[in-house]
Structures are given as structure tokens and as C-alpha cells.
Amino acid sequence: MKKEFYSNGKLLITGEYLVLDGAKAFALPTKFGQNLIVEEKSKPEIHWKSYDSDGSIWFEDTFTFENITINDNTEKKSSIRNTLICILHEAFKLNQEFIDGSIGYSISTTLTFPRNWGLGTSSTLINNIAQWLEIDAFILLKNSFGGSGYDIACAQNNYPILYHLVNEKPIIEKINFNPTFSDNLYFVYLDEKQNSKESILSYYNNKNRELTESIIKNNSITQKVLHSTTLSEFALALEEHEAELSLILEIQTIKESRFPDFEGVIKSLGAWGGDFVLAISKENPKEYFIKKGFKTIIPYKDMIL
Template sequence: MKKTFYSNGKLLITGEYLVLDGAKAFALPTKFGQNLNVEEGENQEFSWKSYNEDGTIWFQDTIPFSEIINPIIAATPSVKSTLITILNEAYKMQPAFINTSKGYQITTELSFPKKWGLGTSSTLINNIAQWLQIDAFELLKTSFGGSGYDIACAQNDSPITYQLQKGKSKVENIKFRPDFTDAIYFIYLNKKQNSKTAIANYQNNKAEDIEKSIITINKLTTEVLQAKAVTSFGHALEKHEAEMSYVLETSTVKESLFSDFNGQVKSLGAWGGDFVMVVSEVNPKTYFNSKGFNTILTYDEMILK
């Protein structure tokens, strides 16, 4: 019998990087996500196919159970080796799903282009955890790494704040539906950012006084959430970008690419790729099209209500 599981994609609005060290982050689940379909198979193996949103296959392979139980560490990470790592950690948490099975036919289906970076890995991990009834946050920690905010978005259908407290995930559902959502847009920067690499760079280079920045970012997250007008919302985002520019010792995306833009541009998640959030009281499509950025979504097109 076919079983289907679904998880939401994610966008991290505030607290990027610092969420790893306990900052309070604000995140939004997206209308886009990923399905996991599980059917009985044979030959003590996984027959796996992963589909893009356009129906094309972006990954396909057969993985014997033996490779999950006793994985060989790949010299160069690949989609297959990452998948084996996730399944191996899931096996440690719930061995019965392999020990008592003949095999599985698995398909995954993205509802967004994989290059968008809305959570191909996190939605997969959360779907596997749903299937096996194991802790998705623990599975993320042992297999892929990260703060876990993306798992929280995968599991919740409303805006959230997310914070790590003594290593435990604290998730709060919040109301975020200001009158100015029609001034919020999401622009794809035409390149995928490797979040694992970005996190590693942050961890290796963060300053000793990071606690000061966490306090600042926590205050700015509150300002963002409490903003009643588009001007105060944009101003809080601008201050957030400036603080993170100091922490990461790099220019903001507006300074680098859009210095002549009349509005706010906020990096989301790992700096340097994926989506940015734009706040503009005038539709910015013409401006960003002229710069070569043609994937522009409104707030209502991107975010779960």
C-alpha cells in the first residue's frame, strides 16, 4: 500500500547563522514543499527516484539495504552518499524499517525547482521522520546538520520563531500578517548556495564577542515582528543586514548588487545565493528584470497563509 508524506519548504527571515548559537529567528513556511511516496519493493533494496517540479528526474539509483546498514564513507560527497547517511542514521533510530522489510520503492516530488534552495534536504529528512515515526530534529542533527529551523518550517503551517535553548528546539507559532505584505517580494538570485559550506565557514570564523550580536539580532527580530508600517519594517531589516554584514565581514547583498535600488533587500538564509526578500512600495519587477533577475514572487505566491 502506498504511503505519502509531505513537508513544507522554508525561508529564514531573521537570525541567519546566529540561530546556530541560540539567536531567536523568524522563519516562514512556504507554499512549496516535497512529497515522499513509499511503496513495498523487493530484493532487500531501495529503488529510489527523485522528481523535480517539472516531472524530470534529478536523482535515480538502487541502494541495497546492506549499504544502509554498513555504509562506506565516500571520498567525495554526492547525492547518493548523503542519502545513505540520512537512511543510516534513520536505521540507527528505527532498525525495524529495514530489518523487517523486503524492500522499498521510493519516489520524491518537489513542487519547486531544486535550485531555489527552499529545503530539498530538510523536507526529505522530515518526510522520512514522519514515515518512520522518529524525531526529525535528531535525524537532522546526526545526518545533515544545521539549526533545525527548516525542520520546524517543514512541520508547521504558520509563521514561527525558532530558537535553540541548551541544544533543544523551541518553536513558537506566531501571527504575521501585516497590512503591507503586498510590498514584500522574493527574488531568486540565479544561483544555489551550499548551506553546509556557508555554515562551516561561519563556525570556523565567528568572532569571540558573538553574544553581543545575538542580543542585537534578537532585538531586531522583535522589531521586525512588531512593525506596524512598511517603513519601520524595512528599517529593522536594514539594521539586521548591517549587523550580519559586520558578523560575516562581507558586504550586504544590496551593497554588492543593488546599491541603486529604492527599497530594502534582505538576504535570506546562507548569504550569497538562493532568495532575497525585497521590501518596496512600488512593484520592483522592472528593476530586477533589468538586472537579469526574472524569478520574482509576491508574498502571497510564496508564503503559506
């Protein structure tokens, strides 16, 4: 029997880092994502093959069921293998039936975006595995990879969301966001992949003040973003968001550090310093970013569901 699953990628527009402490985050699912195909085989093992968006295989390996049940990462030193075994081990703890049976599996995953883009290679995988095994993807994320879970919410929903945690439980609100100025919004890939786990750890290590007021301010700014009716209102709100988080993280905004001459607003998305940024500009900024060495510039309508 063949089963197929799909999950959306994600972009976090507001609430980065602070969402971990209960702030409301505005996030958008993308037109890009990842699928997972599961086929049964007679041998009690899992043969895994992962394809990048260009059709190339970026990971392939075989795990015995024992590797998964005891979380055995000793056979090989591949960090990808170790991470995958960890996720499957936590999935096994939530649903042991898929390994207690006598069948094995041939599993393939395929990204519809280049793996280095940072649109949710891990979150889409975790959500797909959770769909396959009929387990809670938020619990699987928490037990394996960590994070706020907004990316899992994007993986599961085909519309803009407002996301926050209450007593570590995810609250997901469907919102209407269809800006008339979407033609002035562009996503630019910085070609510097950020490690989500390391970024979260750095945030916790560097928090140097009480965040209650910052969370209140974040939520207020997020509402400004969602209710902006003009490009200038939207840009000013996100510029304010950047300035506030810059104070908390004690680092320069991405515009200050890399694009000080840009005529518009640039907003970091997710972990600061890498992956995509949102460029807000009255004119098409493609030529500007290409001259700076950045060739991947995607209009809003081509990125967002």
C-alpha cells in the same frame, strides 16, 4: 501498502547564522515543498527516484540494505547517493525495524519548487523520512546533515514561527504575522545556490568576536520586525539586521554588493550570497530586477503559506 508524506519549504527572515548560537530566528514556511511516496516491494532493497518540479528525474538509484546499514558509499561516487545513504543510515540507527524486515521499498520524491531554489530540498526530505519511520526529524538532521533545525520546524508547521535553541533543543513558538503591507514584499531568486553545510562551516571559521551582544541585538530586531505596523518600520528593522550581520560576517550586504541603486531594502535570507532575497519596495520592483538579469520575482502572497 502505499504511504505518502509531505513537508513545507522554508525561508529564514531573521537570525541567519546566529540561530546556531541560540539567537531567535523568524522563519516562514512556504507554499512550496516536497512529498515522499513509499511502496513496499518483495526484494530487500530500496529503489529511489527523485522528481524535480517540472517532472524530470534528477536522481535515481538502488541501494541494498547492506549499503544503508554499514553506510557504504563506495559503489558509486555520486555525492547525491552518498548523502542519501548517510541520511538513511542515520535513520536506520534510530529505527532499525524498517530494514530488519524482509520487505523492500520503492520510494519516490517530488519537489513542488525547482530544486535549485534552495527552499529546503534536504530539510523536506529529512522530515519526510522521519515521518515515514516515526523518528525525531531534529535528531536525524543533527546526525546527518547538521544545522540549527529551523528548516525542520518550517517543514512541520503551517504558520510563521519564532525558533531558537536551548541546550541544543529546538524551541518553536507559533506567531501571528500577517502584515498589511505584504503587497510590498517580493522574493527574488539570485540563481546562485548556496551550500548550507559550507555556509555554516564558514560562519564558525570566521567568527571573530563574542556574540552575546549580537544575539541580544538580533532578538531585539526580530521583535521589531514582528511588531512592525508599517512598511517603513519593517524595512528599517531588516536594514538594521543586515548591517549588524554584515559586521559579524565581515562581508558587504547584498544590496551594497549587487543592488546599490535599488530604491528600497533588500534582505538576505538564510545563507548569504545566494538563493532568495527579500525585496521591500513601495513600487513593484519586477522591472528593476529583470533589467538586472533576475527573472524569478515572487510576491509574498504567492510564496508564503
